[in-house]
Amino acid sequence: METKVSGKRMENIRRRCGFLNGFEVGAVGSRGGLCLAWKEQTQVSLKTFSNNHIDVLISEDDGGGQAREEKRMEAFRDVLGECQLVDVGYTGVWYTWERGNLPSTNIRERLDRGVANEKWMESFPCGNVHHLTSSLSDHCPLLVSTTNVEESIEEEFRKSWEASNGSLVGKFERLQISLSKWAQSIRKTRKKLTHKFTKELESLMEKDRDDDTMIQLINARTHLNLEIDKEEMYWEQRARANWLQLGDRNTTFFHKFASMRKRVNAVHRLDTDDGKEIVEESEIIETAAKYFQNLFLSNGIGDLSHLLLGIKNSISPDINTVLLARYTAEEIFNAIKDIEEFCLGVLNDGKSLGDFNFTEIVLIPKISNPTNLVTFRPISLCTVIYKLVANVIANRLQEFIGGCIDTAQSAFIPGSEATKDKTRTLKDILKEYERCSGQCVNFSKSTVFFSSNMMEGDKAAISTELGIRRSTNMEKHLGLPNMVGRR
Numbered sequence: 001m002e003t004k005v006s007g008k009r010m011e012n013i014r015r016r017c018g019f020l021n022g023f024e025v026g027a028v029g030s031r032g033g034l035c036l037a038w039k040e041q042t043q044v045s046l047k048t049f050s051n052n053h054i055d056v057l058i059s060e061d062d063g064g065g066q067a068r069e070e071k072r073m074e075a076f077r078d079v080l081g082e083c084q085l086v087d088v089g090y091t092g093v094w095y096t097w098e099r100g101n102l103p104s105t106n107i108r109e110r111l112d113r114g115v116a117n118e119k120w121m122e123s124f125p126c127g128n129v130h131h132l133t134s135s136l137s138d139h140c141p142l143l144v145s146t147t148n149v150e151e152s153i154e155e156e157f158r159k160s161w162e163a164s165n166g167s168l169v170g171k172f173e174r175l176q177i178s179l180s181k182w183a184q185s186i187r188k189t190r191k192k193l194t195h196k197f198t199k200e201l202e203s204l205m206e207k208d209r210d211d212d213t214m215i216q217l218i219n220a221r222t223h224l225n226l227e228i229d230k231e232e233m234y235w236e237q238r239a240r241a242n243w244l245q246l247g248d249r250n251t252t253f254f255h256k257f258a259s260m261r262k263r264v265n266a267v268h269r270l271d272t273d274d275g276k277e278i279v280e281e282s283e284i285i286e287t288a289a290k291y292f293q294n295l296f297l298s299n300g301i302g303d304l305s306h307l308l309l310g311i312k313n314s315i316s317p318d319i320n321t322v323l324l325a326r327y328t329a330e331e332i333f334n335a336i337k338d339i340e341e342f343c344l345g346v347l348n349d350g351k352s353l354g355d356f357n358f359t360e361i362v363l364i365p366k367i368s369n370p371t372n373l374v375t376f377r378p379i380s381l382c383t384v385i386y387k388l389v390a391n392v393i394a395n396r397l398q399e400f401i402g403g404c405i406d407t408a409q410s411a412f413i414p415g416s417e418a419t420k421d422k423t424r425t426l427k428d429i430l431k432e433y434e435r436c437s438g439q440c441v442n443f444s445k446s447t448v449f450f451s452s453n454m455m456e457g458d459k460a461a462i463s464t465e466l467g468i469r470r471s472t473n474m475e476k477h478l479g480l481p482n483m484v485g486r487r
Helices: 007-016 070-082 118-123 154-163 168-205 211-239 251-265 281-295 317-324 337-349 384-398 420-437 456-466
Strands: 021-025 034-038 042-049 054-060 097-099 107-109 128-131 142-145 359-365 376-382 447-449 469-471
Touching: 007 021, 007 034, 021 042, 021 054, 034 042, 034 054, 154 168, 168 211, 281 359, 317 384, 337 384, 420 456, 447 456, 456 469
Parallel strands: 447 469
Antiparallel strands: 021 034, 042 054, 097 107, 128 142, 359 376
16 A cells, blocks of 8 residues: 655654554655554564565564574575465464463464465455464464455445436435445444354353363354454544554444544534524525535626737647547546446536536634634535546646646746836736636735835835735745745
């Protein structure tokens, strides 16, 4: 899994997870990045590393006994490499063999392990080896598990999708209902199994120990632990809390954490601009929706033809032909037939996006207990279908957009000096921008900064014409300097 963060940040994350030992390969921008972490009892020797791999030699601590002969271990590693086998991993105690009843003679080692090739790992991505306990042998029984911690939803997803007919929107709605019912049934089944194995374990604990009872105890404990692991993982994901170093069973903690986060983030009251206080949930939702509808509402921009006078066309007839050509299935996705057909209808036939054009707005509080919508930071969540259509259009424009941007876009415009007349022209341009975009420049919050080689008279004239205050020092916006380089 790619970390997608720098090595320093990944090191901090690793330490917060309770791993003091580790090695990181930083990401290149937002791509790549690797991390290997291990606990103190594990001896790790770094051999080689790159942006794509970390090659180490791991020596596990044993509980005594003679050291393994290096030549034999090298031959064992060669066999694993030649057969393309890797260790599957394990859960439970670290050792699989124990001998000796006294502390001075006690020896523990991991003699047994499960290995598999790449094809097996792909077929069973959640496969694992469980080290069980036994009183009948000095070797631990190994339980190879090939199933996921949670049942796969692939079959349920496919059945629901293929059974739905009609529009794409209808398919998604029916799929949502079907998956919700499936999730509820999974939670009910898990609760029943946990109760069943708990009662079974309590009954077995009261019995006298014999071979059959020990086997039943092992099975009951194993199945109960698996169900508890599923429940803990569910609440951990909901809580979004990295508390793995607490160990043991933290389901109660994660449950309380998730419930607390839900209460803290809940909006119980809103104050409108006219001073009205809203506490009803339906009115809060309606007020928030109207607020953002009005915030992003456009009243039209009118006739803009006068702005295009004297502007040279950047799009040639040949380029225009390419841009107006019908979109093809390859430009969407060859594998997704239903979505492909819908997107092509939007792009080529003018079909409306309809419900897929809706945007979910998530409100992030800027302060504790906010009651006004201006104290929230909105994050818009558009649909995947909308992003797919937008990206197809953007990809087609990408080839030609460079020729449409003037050389003065990010630099000084030739022949445009800092004078009073040019300042009036700049204000006229800003007025046209405000009329076209619906956005207004707040001159009361604006400042102008002049370089040191300008005359004081020109500075005063420009500042007065713009109606904004002069700044004598370089200020910051969002914590960053407004200008980088020579002043």
